[in-house]
Amino acid sequence: MAAGFKTAEPLEYHRSFLKENCRPDGRELGEFRATTLNIGSISTADGSALVKIGNTTVICGIKAELATPPTDAPNKGYIVPNVDLPPLCSSRFRPGPPGEQAQAASQFIADLIDSANIIQREDLCIESGKLSWVLYCDIMCLDYDGNLLDACVIALLAALENAQLPEVTINKETELAEVNPQKLHPLNVTKHPVGSSFAVFDNTIVIVDPTAEEESLSTATITVVTDEDERLCALHKPGGSGLSAEKLQDCISRAVTRHREVRKLIEEVLKSIKPQQ
């Protein structure tokens, strides 16, 4: 296929592939890009994970800090996710405060943490009304080639599973917190949701794991998040063309299988780094 065609008529170019039930990068419509995972490589973070889905690269680092619990929930801690799309990861992002896409992604992750119940906020409380943990989950995109949300969810989950927090006690005399950096405890990750994203072409053709180009040419995108109990944790479809219930059902079942694949990957990688610790 001539390179000129690709740049001049990108949509037609893609359609010509989709007609043949395949995609310009050689994938089938329902095929994910190679997903790789690297856990715990950032030693300054309390937990970290680097995820690559094809070219898309996302890193998540967890930093825990101490704060007074919220006044309306004195027995809870905080989880503060933030998705950053720095100008480094693509020429489409500008420096400065987070743009629309980054804001939407942050909100999506924040909602997911609550709806999927990944971490019990009560577990983050150290002493009710006095002290609790704040988990800052900073997710940064290093290379943006589509399907940001899937990568973010995997990175977040793997980083949380990797995270270790030091033991904190409250000195009875001084009433001050004392941190013991030698004694580390893992977080209790209760649920393990995984997301799968889809792009819709010409209102009918559904492909999984779209690249950045596919995202921009598609008429709609959908992200489905399920957990290990095959429950639907989140369904995110920001506008775009409609989708039949049937197609949606297909997406959900694809998401369930994707969940199993990714879970297996995370567990394998976690197991492989365990002995070193």
Add this chain to the structure above:
Amino acid sequence: MPVDTRRVRAPEESQCPLLFVPLLPRGPLRTVAQPEKARVDGRQRSQVDVRPVFARCGLVTQAKGSAYMEAGKTKVLCAVYGPRESERKDDTDMKAGRLVCDFRYAPFSCPKRGTWIQGSEERDAAQALQEALRPGLCLHRYPRAQVEVNVLVLEHDGSVLAHAVTCASMALVDAGVEMYDLVLGCALRQDGDSYLLDPTLAEESGGHATQPEDNQGGVTVALLPSLGQVSGLHADGELRDESVSAAVRACMEGCHRLYPVVRRALVYAARRKAAPPGDSLET
């Protein structure tokens, strides 16, 4: 403080747990090794002893050029965009292109969590980076254009600016920006009469706690290796002047140690690019 509506709400104030570790020596997390002894990681004092370096080009596929570098635990990623049309039209000097540098620490890259908003330290580093790189670039080749260099520190374990310079110059080469020479960086920590080359974070912040003797400080040098010119020099602390000169010499030597590693990575990247698509890369 106005509420930032563009981000998920965080508690107004939270503190780094390290502040609550009892009997924490002031400032640093670990103390610097005794002057006469070897360094914590086994390297020698007052020797041009750099940490093992891993360098690779072309990791950010969306960028015109990119590079990733690890030196010990310090991890730096750099992406280059452009040359593209300059954003600042009012600039009087339109005959040469502009070099725009951005320097960020990932929030989790330091022992204490960083904020989302760019701090003054990052702005200073961006400025220093820009001044160190500019002499190496043929900017007059790109009138009315700007070249953007974005550096992201993923993990900070000392000598960050120095490695950022090296990493950025690799990314510039990867982007095909015309250059007179590479720009390599090397840092040094002066500790009394001895020095620690390519210091770790603990070594960088060490002296502030144990302060008996003077002559404490940090030096960062950027070098154009084949031209033998110094394009960047930063020193802070309190140094005797002869230490400044000696430190510059040691850092230059350190840069030359890096040179073959960086060259190998660049040659590898160039070969990979030159190879026709589909060919096996693992040769």
Add this chain to the structure above:
Amino acid sequence: MATVQICEAEKVYIMHGVRDDLRIDGRACDDYRHMEVETDVVSNTDGSARVKMGDTDILVGIKAEMGRPRPLIPDEGYLEFFVDCSANATPEFEGRGGEELGSEISSTLYKMFQNRSSLDLRALCIVPREHCWVLYVDVLLLQCDGNLLDATSIAVKAALFSTRIPKVHVSEDDEGGKELEISDDPYDCMRLQVEDVPCIVTLSKIGHRHVVDATLQEAACSMASLIIAVTHKGNVTCVRKVGGGSLDPESIFEMTETGKRVGKALHAPLMKLLQEEEVLGKRRQKVGFLG
């Protein structure tokens, strides 16, 4: 940035002059312009100074305010620098035009004081972890004819010398709480030890030589400069290469050497002058802006 435009022939003339050690205004390469220093020029500050170096004119005001010590250094106060490159100096600085230059200068000032001996910050502590003095050092650029950093550093040193911080008396009440009482007697005050405060020497490389105290015209001929902050003992607290060019190692060594020599020599006349002014006290008519 405050710059001037000059043409190729003027540049060549200046460069050859530097080579011959005769600059346009007759100075040798390591000569400063005539300088005027006066302290206590703004009465509602705790310390202030104005420095004129040729046509470069800088005003520094210092205000001491009570604040909280930084968590990592609980037994010290701290300095905050702000540089206002105001439109008074040049219309280029109007609006946000001067911000870039201002933050560059202030970041150099921060670095220059980022060591233990420049200023004894422990003297600024009132109650560890709770109260300390924060010295807001505000630099105002009134006129600009090159060499801002050197002039600023001299003005800062002079202003610190003139700073008088009221004494604070700490008393404890019954419940262990601390009460602070700030003395309102103008003579019951604390002075700062400024002996070790460094001064900046900017060395501009022009052709194959370097000059100190470059005017704007000379700065336009220089591709690279070295900023060196030097204490009266000759110790170096900050070095920066600035400008778009590079320097060969030998000239860096030479420039450091000159920087140290010149820097050391700046302190003695400055301290002498500040003390002289203090001794004269009220007998001397203030010049300020009206004189």
Add this chain to the structure above:
Amino acid sequence: MAVDMRLPAVRKQVPSFSEAQEKHLVVPGDVITTDVGFMRGHGTYMDEEKLTASVAGEVERVNKLICVQPLKTRFNGEVGDVVVGRITEVQLKRWKVETNSRLDSVLLLSSVNLPGGELRRRSVEDELTMRDYLQEGDLISAEVQSVFSDGALSLHTRSLKYGKLGQGVLVQVSPSLVKRQKTHFHNLMCGASIILGNNGYIWLYPTPGQQDEEAGGYYTSLEPISLADREVISRLRNCILALAAHKVLLYDTSVLYCYESSKPHKIKNILKPEVMEEIVMETRQRLLEQVG
């Protein structure tokens, strides 16, 4: 090295000579005359039939025309004035020149002598290569050819004495300090040349060897100037600044006298306040003697 640091000195009060009273000094709002027979010149305006000053300065009467000359102002160019200026912009068929006026002056391509002689026609190539003759930042000497309606000056360099300036030093003073004379080009006896631009821009340069070639061309020699010439130029520069600081009118004689008075002092010391005062005093004295 030299560091000269001192406390600022209080300004000396200027003794008020009686002769000053002879001058008619006005401030803005002062009524100069209610006589309707006069014509209103610059620095004045009509306020209900009264001729009123709008600037602070000295009233000048030329026949029926009344002007007020402010102490200090931007350059108000008139046809025939000699100016020194700096190119700020190269436009289509013209250069913009900064001449300390209220608007940038204009030098039309048709108002310059191009290499090849007076009668050469301007071609399209000339338009394209304008930057080869004069580019941004270059200094020129020129003459005011006409004044546009908005006050902008149109310059010309159609004489061999005008054109691009080579190596030398520019000194900028207030235009009101430059005395109007028959010629503003002088080869001073002390060994350097001076162009006293009416616009307050003064150009000091080594006296050219061959008069014919040097001026008016677009080629500038970048050969080093001898140290002796440089010394003279630097001394002159500082003397001019000293005179300007003390508001002495600048013309060949005053500059030369000041130069001579400065001889006992090192060049770099001339700008010290006490030295300035001393040599300017001496210059004034000599100028008075000359008049008297």
Add this chain to the structure above:
Amino acid sequence: MAGLELLSDQGYRLDGRKPSELRKVQARMGIFTRADGSAYIEQGNTKALAVVYGPHEVRGSRSKTLHDRAVINCQYSMATFSTAERKRRPHGDRKSSEMSLHLKQTFEAAILTQLYPRSQIDIYVKILQSDGGNYSACVNAATLAVIDAGIPIRDYVCACSAGFVEDTPLVDLCHAEETGSGTAVALALLPRGGQIALLQMDARLHQDHLDPVMEAAMTACRSLGQVLDGVVRQHLQEVSILTGE
């Protein structure tokens, strides 16, 4: 501020002035060499600098060029150390922008802008020390700087503040009076013709009281005008003696 007696029973103000008395005014013209015009003024403890650049070619976007007169461009700013409590930014806040606009309006009324079509005149003022009447001090300093730059004006612009306390109009308010009296009028006047260049009132004032306050402010402006006049004439004489042959 309830406890503060702004006007004693004997009719004296906090600093011992009479209601209609100005603070001590000292000023000097031509304090900077690089600007076209400059001036410094002290009114009591309020100290201001003014610098004028121009008239010159319009900078930046050419679109603001006016074809029949000059553009007046003003920036008001305060030194960060000028106030009792340190200011975080010298300018850019709403108050400074408002002040800049007021200055622009004031000087557009005074400068003969139609003489300089397509040019721009920059007036930059800086408060070095603030003790009430910042606007007035800036206007007065700017007037001197404009005259120093040789820019034609109709007349001096003199500004003064006035307030109303216990049925008495006070002029040239200091900071304590400004905050305490609740009423402050800032007036800029071209004294010879009596034209008002700007009148600004920030607080409520009974309509019946406006006249006496205005009257007091105008009188104060006139006497300030005389002071400025003295400064200009002195300067004029000194310089013309020096320049004289």
